[in-house]
Amino acid sequence: MPTILERYEEAFQKHEKLARQAGQIFPDGVTHDSRHADPFPIYIDRAEGSKKWGVDGREFIDYWAGHGALLLGHGHPAIVNAVNRQMARGTHYGACHPLEIEWAGLVKELVPSAERVRFVSSGTEATLMGLRLSRTFTGKNKLLKFAGHFHGWHDFVIQDAYPPFGKAVPGIPAEVLNTTVICPPNDITAVERCLQTDSDIACIILEPTGGSSGTIPTKGEFLRQLREVTRHYGVVLLFDEVVTGFRVAPGGAQGYYGVTPDLTSLAKIVAGGLPGGALVGKKEILNLISIREQEASDEQKKMPHPGTFNANPLTAAAAIATLNIVKTGEPHRHVNRTADELRDGFNDVIDNHGLDWASYGEFSCIKMLVGHGEKVRAKDFDPHEWDYRRLKTASQPDLLVNLRCGMLLNGVDFPNNGMTTAAHSDEDINQTVAALDKTINWMKEDGLV
Ligand SMILES: Cc1ncc(COP(=O)(O)O)c(C=O)c1O
Structure with missing residues (x-):
């Protein structure tokens, strides 16, 4: 069986080609520090609602929300x-x-x-x-x-x-x-x-x-x-x-x-x-x-x-x-509810797999710590009890790379600081939770967790 990173390189060849071109122009091939990605980033062609589509037509549920700028989703x-x-x-x-x-x-x-x-x-x-x-x-x-x-x-x-x-x-x-x-x-x-x-x-x-x-x-x-x-x-x-x-x-x-x-x-x-x-x-x-x-x-x-x-x-x-x-307050009710459901869904998956990971956050923000090294169930994780330096550094970088690539292969673009928008549907949330479960299974097969 190919590893997650081998699958990624095979599936995202059009993206890799652009990344190679970009590497000749931009330092690191990117235009914002947080868009840097290993082994290479994805390239997007268009976006609508909660979704965006890659240059090869692949569909992703998007949790970048335009670096937080898009409360209503893409192209309202x-x-x-x-x-x-x-x-x-x-x-x-x-x-x-x-x-x-x-x-x-x-x-x-x-x-x-x-x-x-x-x-x-x-x-x-x-x-x-x-x-x-x-x-x-x-x-x-x-x-x-x-x-x-x-x-x-x-x-x-x-x-x-x-x-x-x-x-x-x-x-x-x-x-x-x-x-x-x-x-x-x-x-x-x-x-x-x-x-x-x-x-x-x-x-x-x-x-x-x-x-x-x-x-x-x-x-x-x-x-x-x-x-x-x-x-x-x-x-x-x-x-x-x-x-x-x-x-x-x-x-x-x-x-x-x-x-x-x-x-x-x-x-x-x-x-x-x-x-x-x-x-x-x-x-x-x-x-x-x-x-x-x-x-x-x-x-x-x-x-x-x-x-x-x-x-x-x-x-x-x-x-x-x-x-x-x-002004109506309607988007806030929606984004907060969907983010809550996503954090809960992620934490159920993490606990079912018995991993030292946790998803937390408030309002519409969804954080993910992976490989934090503590024996605490994801759903009992309380960031207020953690030293701030650890909250920013607790994830293991190699796990993060594999998680991101695995989620992309499963149709989800989830940054570590994800956010929901008013366009995210219940189906998006369910698919995202299922994508995490599948990605963790692959990570197990690769001997990473
Ligand atoms: C809390 C906060 N302040 C300031 C900034 C900087 O904003 P900009 O990227 O528009 O310069 C950001 C960007 O992410 C931010 O999150």
């Missing part, structure tokens, strides 16, 4: 129609337009902290802007972030986003790294200690459901504690809701937990699955980009903020169509 008709209509009317006016007002109005209506809105082009830009504005507002210099939390790739936030923790990211000046204070996640005592001893902290940023979309989960209580201490010490609290915004609930994690930060970074769903993002928050902070406000004041504090694609009409059209559906 309301979004396709809105974008097609807008495409013909112009993609960039170099001017203000009514759609940006309608889009911002929906954001303001849904997100509790959004007194004012500024559109940007990505999540990375949104967190960078939030940090710069926090410094301008407080007159302090430093950012406090949590190990394992991801906020984009700019100089101030990428340190300790991934393991190995504590190792300096190359290419960032030490002077810049020294302005980022890193605390262990979920440790309010460590945060208070930093704020007591360092009066130069301008801002605390975090992913409100925990690092890497809940891979290192956070409890609502921690958000409430952070709100209290930041108020006490005059520090700006920035929720990075690039993923959780509009995925966890119509009002994001802040709406769900009832904790309102000073600033919120948004991207992905806020832009309707097209490139875009926003920084929203308190009027007095956002107004630091206002030319008019600054002309009226004696202090010169205006933060410059251009951006060619800010609020471009094409993204605005997709975003309005999306947020009008988000």
Whole structure:
């Protein structure tokens, strides 16, 4: 019998050919770190609903959800129609337009902290802007972030986003790294200690459901504690809701937990699955980009903020169509239920096979640890009891490669950080659970587990 990797290489020859071509152009042959795959990635030709199809016509149930940007699945008709209509009317006016007002109005209506809105082009830009504005507002210099939390790739936030923790990211000046204070996640005592001893902290940023979309989960209580201490010490609290915004609930994690930060970074769903993002928050902070406000004041504090694609009409059209559906709360009920069923189904399969694996996660996010080395039943696995460093590193890399390839051979594209969309059906979930069972059987035949 061929091994999983032999089957993969045999079945995905068209993909391998493209991967070889890509390897001559792109470092590693890929255009995003997380699209790197061994022995080579798959190449997609088109997508619709919960599915996507490879260049050879193979069908996959998709759990990437556009890196989290597609709450409604691929090609939702309301979004396709809105974008097609807008495409013909112009993609960039170099001017203000009514759609940006309608889009911002929906954001303001849904997100509790959004007194004012500024559109940007990505999540990375949104967190960078939030940090710069926090410094301008407080007159302090430093950012406090949590190990394992991801906020984009700019100089101030990428340190300790991934393991190995504590190792300096190359290419960032030490002077810049020294302005980022890193605390262990979920440790309010460590945060208070930093704020007591360092009066130069301008801002605390975090992913409100925990690092890497809940891979290192956070409890609502921690958000409430952070709100209290930041108020006490005059520090700006920035929720990075690039993923959780509009995925966890119509009002994001802040709406769900009832904790309102000073600033919120948004991207992905806020832009309707097209490139875009926003920084929203308190009027007095956002107004630091206002030319008019600054002309009226004696202090010169205006933060410059251009951006060619800010609020471009094409993204605005997709975003309005999306947020009008988000508003109903209907997609959230669906994605949370299907993700729950998938986690449960995965854990039943894992326990039936007696493996040291576990599927966990909250809301619509589905995590998978494989080969964690502990004697705990998958359905009793509690990530809150695990050290954050282990949650990010516990899976055995060779098992992950075989799992991914086996799932693809069985018609499922499941990343370790999978998400459901409103387009995933009960049949998709059942097929995905069956694909895991079949893949594990193959892994047993290959002597891997
Ligand atoms: C929580 C979080 N913040 C920021 C970002 C960066 O967003 P972008 O990739 O749009 O720059 C991401 C991207 O995955 C993210 O998950």
